[in-house]
Amino acid sequence: MSRSTRRIAGVALAGACVAALAAPALAAPTAGSSTASAPGKTQFDIQLLSFNDFHGNLEAPSGSGGRITIDHFYTDVDDIDGDGNRTEQINFVNAGGVEYLATELARARKGHPYSLTVAAGDIVGASPLLSAAFHDEPTIESMNKLGLDVTSVGNHEFDEGYKELQRLADGGCIDDGAGQNNQDSCPDAVFGGADFDMLAANVVETSSGKTILPAYTVKKFNGAKIGFIGMTLEGTPSIVTASGVAGLTFKDEAETANALVPVLKAQGVNAIVVLLHEGAAPTKSGQSYDWACQHGGSISGALVDINANLDPAIDMVVSGHTHQPYVCTLPDPAGKPRLVTSASSFGRLYTDTTLTYDRRTSDIVRPTTASSANHIVERTVAKDEAQTALIARYKTLVSTIANKVIGQVAGSVVSRTANAAGESPLGDLIADAQLADPSTTPAGGTAPVVSFMNAGGIRSDLVENSAGNVTYEAAFTVQPFNNYLVSLTLTGQQVIDVLNQQFINASGAPGRPYVLATSAGLTYTHNRVSVSNVEINGVAVNPAATYRVVTNNFLADGGDGFPAFRGGTDRYFGGLDIDAFSNYLEAHSPYTAPPLDRVTYTP
Known part of the structure; x- marks a missing residue:
């Protein structure tokens, strides 16, 4: 061959x-x-x-x-x-x-x-x-x-x-x-x-x-x-x-x-x-x-x-x-x-x-x-x-926000390009940032144990500038929607349903994959038709148990063909996704992408 x-x-x-x-x-x-x-x-x-x-x-x-x-x-x-x-x-x-x-x-x-x-x-x-x-x-x-x-x-x-x-x-x-x-x-x-x-x-x-x-x-x-x-x-x-x-x-x-x-x-x-x-x-x-x-x-x-x-x-x-x-x-x-x-x-x-x-x-x-x-x-x-004058005017106005340094990344780029299983380094980073964001846990409430991020919301690679820094503008280029983070409770079966919907088109038949980015701790295997071996922190997901998860308000409303999220209960709105992303990068700088081992593809 x-x-x-x-x-x-x-x-x-x-x-x-x-x-x-x-x-x-x-x-x-x-x-x-x-x-x-x-x-x-x-x-x-x-x-x-x-x-x-x-x-x-x-x-x-x-x-x-x-x-x-x-x-x-x-x-x-x-x-x-x-x-x-x-x-x-x-x-x-x-x-x-x-x-x-x-x-x-x-x-x-x-x-x-x-x-x-x-x-x-x-x-x-x-x-x-x-x-x-x-x-x-x-x-x-x-x-x-x-x-x-x-x-x-x-x-x-x-x-x-x-x-x-x-x-x-x-x-x-x-x-x-x-x-x-x-x-x-x-x-x-x-x-x-x-x-x-x-x-x-x-x-x-x-x-x-x-x-x-x-x-x-x-x-x-x-x-x-x-x-x-x-x-x-x-x-x-x-x-x-x-x-x-x-x-x-x-x-x-x-x-x-x-x-x-x-x-x-x-x-x-x-x-x-x-x-x-x-x-x-x-x-x-x-x-x-x-x-x-x-x-x-x-x-x-x-x-x-x-x-x-x-x-x-x-x-x-x-x-x-x-x-x-x-x-x-x-x-x-x-x-x-x-x-x-x-x-x-x-x-x-x-x-x-x-x-x-x-x-x-x-x-x-x-x-x-x-x-x-x-x-x-x-x-x-x-x-x-x-047009040049218009751009120059607004670049001056936005410079204070745009040029703020929020960290560095190993290798100067974190890529959104996915591997054969559908997992990407940048998707992992964003999902981990969402899970770590404290704004999604109400006072006295239960913190999420897993997060989900839609691939279509990752608009660009994360790239350092010529000085070797990641700026707020670079982070915003990655996540430009100003979506809010939402924590909600799903049953184990609903978690499995979300993962299976990655491979189901609008008519309910197999017809895509659209693999979500997920946080560290959630692992599973798929064959581009359905998922198996779904675990959270090394423990098999129990369909009858409940799990606190976090995602953006777009996915929480069933966007991109994931209606299982709509069944979530006890919704709690946190801060903006871009803030979670930039805060996480500041706290983990210089950032090194972990191995792509959360999602396994078996033909």
Whole structure:
């Protein structure tokens, strides 16, 4: 049996863009040409620039979150040298950062008199400290300067509740104690809100039945009307803290959009684009950013099913949520090709689409006169001065919090990369910190004996700075949600149920693994179907006994598909997860990661 090894090679793109090819089915005349865009013509071009899942990444993201794969291939496929290796070569380029994104979008708009910039949700939420410390007000201001015209909401826009989402849209300040809990709304005593439309067509107040934000908007220019319907995924409540979506109903995506089609048509709007915070993924991982549907690849996932049910009157879907790059055509229910796009995440890519508008039908000519491609946001271009000034201003304001040294770690990095069993060094550290936090034990109460942490809440490796220190900013980059820790009582059977739910999908059938990080003392074996040999501190878990456990409020509410937590009793809210993490690291510095021996995988 041959062994497969991986070699990652960074490739600098010196001054030249990587060509992004349009999907073969979308060959088109040159976008923005003088003949196509001239006023008075029967048809003219409209440029649509789009991105998604920005997550407050104002500064250029680091590590794998700041890279885009540009080439993927195998060397020595036939094992000519006889060493048993088939080496996988992945070439990447560093990308992203709003200073560069703003420059690239401004450059892309040149020569296009009719241009709109749109997004598909998660513009804020799970943000780096530079934005999160100010309740993501810096990102809203950045998007105003960027020239964003309209966005849908995503699931992370609900991280602090829908009232906070409405404040970001409308403006106003929070009385948050000017830095209490390391957050400070309106450091200059004013926040004007978004200059762009924020849409939430499928999110309604349960009591009133009214949408929390506008369902759609219509953009008009040169006699054209284009309607934009904006939505998040129907499953948002299962991946957001329960308090963030309390009192809300999230409706089916296709049904919501289809119901708005006649509403728009009644206003003479036949050209319709859906901005959907739900997506798909290339059918092969690790491929180049332009592989899916352009270099022979394809996509699969929730978007494919949603598209199959969307009204044929809808001309295009700009999607997000999966953080994947693709430009594809999928058949609508009438069998007509429809464009669906996604531009990865963190501002590393943007999609440039040319739509041809026909005055006779007041509609987009679909699909033969559309062209679309993803483009890399390279860091070789000049920085946008307005964005640079905004970043500098907030870096000064946040510096006292960000630069606080909380410790050191052996080897300079604690990795979130999991082994074959699903256990990671950083997951172990976070789980141990949660268990050690005294805030989760009420006076005279019983201290937790085990903790659980969701892998999706670990957003980055823990990395020392150039001086060999871990700062509060680095810790916050790992855990940016400001979740509260919650202790609760589970039966032994419920503990086992939680562990088994790591390998059960939403329908109750085997279909994943999603391995939780657990604290020292909890050990078990799994075969990616179910668990066995579950012990706490060397003693087998008794299904009839009770155990005090601690987790974050997201998991405690059943998030990420762990409903067994909802059955916990005697809940007690402690402090913030980021405080537990930073306090533990200070107390155990320099920190050395223990062996990965809590979870055992046996095929």
